[in-house]
Amino acid sequence: MxxxxxxxxxxxxxxxxxxxxxxxxxxxxxxxxxxxxxxxxxxxxxxxxxxxxxxxxxxxxxxxxxxxxxxxxxxxxxxxFKIRGACNAVFSLPDEVAKRGILTHSSGNHAAAVALAAKLRDIPAHIVIPKNAPQCKIDNVNQYGGRIVWADSSIESREAIAAKVQEETGAVMIHPFNDxxxxxxxxxxxxxxxxxxxxxxxxxxxxxxxxxxxxxxxxxxxxxxxxxxxxxxxxxxxxxxxxxxxxxxxxxxxxxxxxxxxxxxxxxxxxxxxxxxxxxxxxxxxxxxxxxxxxxxxxxxxxxxxxxxxxxxxxxxxxxxxxxxxxxxxSGGNVDLDPLWDYMNCACQT
Amino acid sequence: MxxxxxxxxxxxxxxxxxxxxxxxxxxxxxxxxxxxxxxxxxxxxxxxxxxxxxxxxxxxxxxxxxxxxxxxxxxxxxxxFKIRGACNAVFSLPDEVAKRGILTHSSGNHAAAVALAAKLRDIPAHIVIPKNAPQCKIDNVNQYGGRIVWADSSIESREAIAAKVQEETGAVMIHPFNDxxxxxxxxxxxxxxxxxxxxxxxxxxxxxxxxxxxxxxxxxxxxxxxxxxxxxxxxxxxxxxxxxxxxxxxxxxxxxxxxxxxxxxxxxxxxxxxxxxxxxxxxxxxxxxxxxxxxxxxxxxxxxxxxxxxxxxxxxxxxxxxxxxxxxxxSGGNVDLDPLWDYMNCACQT
CATH class of the missing domain: 3.40.50.1100 (Rossmann fold)
Incomplete structure (x- = not known):
């Protein structure tokens, strides 16, 4: 209706x-x-x-x-909404810190938000993403030019890999919520x-x-x-x-x-x-x-x-x-609607 | 994305x-x-x-x-957008004509728009609908209190049934587009x-x-x-x-x-x-x-x-x-998304 x-x-x-x-x-x-x-x-x-x-x-x-x-x-x-927090964190950084890049681990909207905020500040972003993240959210990270680093779905795996990336790059961690x-x-x-x-x-x-x-x-x-x-x-x-x-x-x-x-x-x-x-x-x-x-x-x-x-x-x-x-x-509108498009494509008459 | x-x-x-x-x-x-x-x-x-x-x-x-x-x-x-035309047609009618009610035949958004316009003017609406109309559009007619009269999917069937309803009720025809x-x-x-x-x-x-x-x-x-x-x-x-x-x-x-x-x-x-x-x-x-x-x-x-x-x-x-x-x-957003909800309900975990 x-x-x-x-x-x-x-x-x-x-x-x-x-x-x-x-x-x-x-x-x-x-x-x-x-x-x-x-x-x-x-x-x-x-x-x-x-x-x-x-x-x-x-x-x-x-x-x-x-x-x-x-x-x-x-x-x-x-x-x-995640771009609000990501932008505030990224634009709070002093220039000399920001230029080392930023880093986060997230399965979703925060990942894309950090990639977008980094793009806006023209600094690199390393995004640790668990393999079970929704495709549309992964696409968003790619679209904004974030570098994806894969992790397993457990929070421990994500945190361990994020720590490794941080050590290698010196990037600043932008935690999804505890910041x-x-x-x-x-x-x-x-x-x-x-x-x-x-x-x-x-x-x-x-x-x-x-x-x-x-x-x-x-x-x-x-x-x-x-x-x-x-x-x-x-x-x-x-x-x-x-x-x-x-x-x-x-x-x-x-x-x-x-x-x-x-x-x-x-x-x-x-x-x-x-x-x-x-x-x-x-x-x-x-x-x-x-x-x-x-x-x-x-x-x-x-x-x-x-x-x-x-x-x-x-x-x-x-x-x-x-x-x-x-x-x-x-809070957000990023959702994989592929089952709908599959159905609609089957219903096409031309 | x-x-x-x-x-x-x-x-x-x-x-x-x-x-x-x-x-x-x-x-x-x-x-x-x-x-x-x-x-x-x-x-x-x-x-x-x-x-x-x-x-x-x-x-x-x-x-x-x-x-x-x-x-x-x-x-x-x-x-x-159909409410624009339906409202203009319905509110153009003199009171003594309008009170006899209005009528249309449509498979979709015009049907609901005429029912809604009639409701706004507090007059009856008779809506001839082909049986293959999308369910969400039929629901809309019901929601606005229109009286549904069923027809076959051919334009001839719709027109014949509409003519009969018009003869019985004296209602004024609001054509979907040729008006x-x-x-x-x-x-x-x-x-x-x-x-x-x-x-x-x-x-x-x-x-x-x-x-x-x-x-x-x-x-x-x-x-x-x-x-x-x-x-x-x-x-x-x-x-x-x-x-x-x-x-x-x-x-x-x-x-x-x-x-x-x-x-x-x-x-x-x-x-x-x-x-x-x-x-x-x-x-x-x-x-x-x-x-x-x-x-x-x-x-x-x-x-x-x-x-x-x-x-x-x-x-x-x-x-x-x-x-x-x-x-x-x-032009409009009335679409049956049931295949999506069926899929989502299957994916529920609680």
Whole structure:
């Protein structure tokens, strides 16, 4: 079914309003980033990234019984929010350090983002990629000119090979998430989103940086995480109040097979109000709704926020239930659709 | 591969510039619509439709060697441009006529658009639909409260059943394309598009109304049609200078299985510079590129414009080759993606 889409806010040159500043809270320096570092990140990266639009669907609003606002980071450069953190990290480096090149290990969007950020700064990028990474994400790294170094799928293999490359090249490691500059860069989503939709009462996030930015600007806002059952380390960590590792993540959402880090865990522990855990089938239902109603391409990890809001867990969750305006970050749109093209090619008549 | 998207123009309340008016041409009243009727249509429908954004992809620009601008009518209300014509026709009716209800026969987006326009005017809509219509388009008619009357797939069956419904109900026929008000409504795309991107040297169109609007505002602009090999009535008609009918259209692009009408043919004959004919496999390639680079969902009929611009025919076509800025109308985004969801559901791990 197709439905009306409200294109809420597409001005690429939004200015920060002055009224929002009254209630801002600068968090204690116990986290790897804060509102000040996120503001600095925004200035540093603004010429390299897009201000992504916020989308709405009257059909989905009716279905969920509240107003949902979708921050379309699938439209971001490189097809995901990751370029925000990668650019902030890469452009924070002094020239003499940057020229040695940069390095990361990632199965996905961060890999392409680091390659793109390196291209923008005209320095080499070495990208350690596990062999089970989605083809479209590997293609992106190639497209941006990153040098691919293959690893096995385990986190240990990736880290060992990355260490070897670092030793050989002297390149600077840009960690996918456990890096203050990366966290600050991702946090810029919160600044944009709350300028575009100041009424938000909650944001469902894939990223700890957003919690720092959003609670810095609007301390009353609720922040909910969303995780698949097969990789629910954050939910388990919050339940036990200590870092639990994903031993062997099992989920369709390849972007969510990561781990908590010692820099992201304190943010999730203290500032994320709760984690909503959903199964893969719910994620596919969320994707389908986004494709059909908003006419946009989102990857499984990007659709989990909608799946979480529409889940049974949310319906019976007192904090979620009371929110009338919820922001959902559609984190990325890089997904292999080959089964669709195979089908379409078979259906061709000429 | 994912690529940077430039979100060119998303201001929903664009004002008509004054400078563009200098070179406008009001065409002779030999056509069913003109710039004046298109302007009136725009005023009539403006509260009911969205001003759709124009999208760009640096990757596709590089590939095509020119600047391509995509008018995203897949984001339009009802998921296609058809609501423009349907609203203009429905809101042109005097109250005493409108209250008898409206009627159409269509396999697709026009059906849903008429149902939605009737809902907006709070009058009944009877929609004659062939049994081979795509399920998502039938769902849309149901969603907007249209009364479905089934027909066989032939145009004769549809017309006979529509005549019977008209006799029984007194409803007013809103023809899918052979109707001056419908043509004027669809023509409003040209006004928006040329305000958003005045530099356009050509537009690739699925709709004759756009030719009237675009050449009215900018007489030097080239207008190219795009057709699948299996339903190339317009190309054949132009070649023979007389209306040729699609006897049994064979194409994946269900929205292009229509016929020329006596109101649309003169426009195509006189104002469409040429028709570019492509095969279904090229259409699928165009879809894939739009999904991967722009992260948007477009139906086969909506992707044909890009397929045409990237085709071998265009590469060797002197008029197309000289255009540096080409506008492409992405006509709609209503497509059954069930094969994709079947695949994704099989890949679920929880």
């Amino acid at each position: 197709a439905h009306a889409i409200s294109l809420l806010c597409f001005d690429r040159n939004l200015q920060m309003g002055t009224t929002e500043k009254q209630n801002e809270v600068y968090l204690e320096p116990e986290y790897a980033a804060d509102l000040a570092s996120i503001r600095k990140a925004r200035k540093r990266i603004e010429t390299f990234i897009d201000t992504t639009p916020v989308l709405k669907s009257s059909f989905i609003d009716e279905l969920s019984g509240r107003k949902l606002f979708f921050k379309a980071e699938n439209f971001q450069k490189g097809g995901a 203050g500059n990366v966290i600050s860069g991702q946090g810029t989503i919160a600044l944009e989103f709350l300028e575009q939709v100041p009424e938000l009462e909650a944001i469902v996030v894939p990223i700890s940086g957003i919690a720092l930015g959003a609670k810095g600007i609007k301390p009353t806002i609720k922040i909910f995480g969303a995780e698949p059952y097969g990789a629910s380390d954050a939910a388990q960590s919050k339940a036990t109040n200590t870092i639990v590792r994903n031993v062997s993540p099992r989920t369709l959402a390849d972007g969510l097979r990561a781990q908590l880090g010692d820099l992201t865990w304190p943010v999730i522990r203290d500032l994320v109000d709760d984690i909503i855990v959903v199964n893969d089938k719910d994620i596919v239902k969320g994707m389908k709704m986004l494709y059909e109603s908003l006419k946009i391409v989102v990857e499984p990890s990007g659709a989990i926020g909608l799946a979480a809001v529409l889940s049974k867990q949310s319906a019976s969750h007192p904090d979620v239930a009371e929110c009338r305006s919820i922001g959902i970050v559609l | 994912a690529h940077a998207i430039s979100l060119l123009c998303f201001d929903r309340n664009l004002q008509m510039g004054t400078t563009e008016k200098q070179n406008e041409v009001y065409l002779e009243p030999e056509y069913a619509a003109d710039l004046a009727s298109i302007r009136k249509a725009r005023k009539r429908i403006e509260t009911f439709i969205d001003t759709t954004p124009v999208l760009k992809s640096s990757f596709i620009d590089e590939l095509s060697g020119r600047k391509l601008f995509f008018k995203a009518e897949n984001f339009q209300k009802g998921g296609a 001056g008000n419908v043509i004027s409504g669809q023509g409003t795309i040209a006004l928006e598009f040329l305000e958003q991107v005045p530099e356009l040297e050509a537009i690739v169109v699925p709709i004759s109304g756009i030719a009237l609007g675009a050449k009215g505002i900018k007489p030097t602009i080239k207008i190219f049609g795009a057709e699948p090999y299996g339903a190339s009535d317009a190309a054949q008609s132009k070649a023979t200078n007389t209306i040729v009918r699609n006897v049994s259209p064979r194409t994946l692009a269900d929205g292009l299985r229509a016929q020329l009408g006596d109101l649309t043919w003169p426009v195509i004959r006189d104002l469409v510079d040429d028709i570019i004919v492509v095969n279904d496999k090229d259409i699928v390639k165009g879809m894939k590129m739009l999904y991967e680079s722009l992260k948007i969902v477009v139906e086969p009929s909506g992707a044909i414009g890009l397929a045409a611009v990237l085709s071998k025919q265009s590469a060797s076509h002197p008029d197309v080759a000289e255009c540096r800025s080409i506008g492409i109308v992405l």
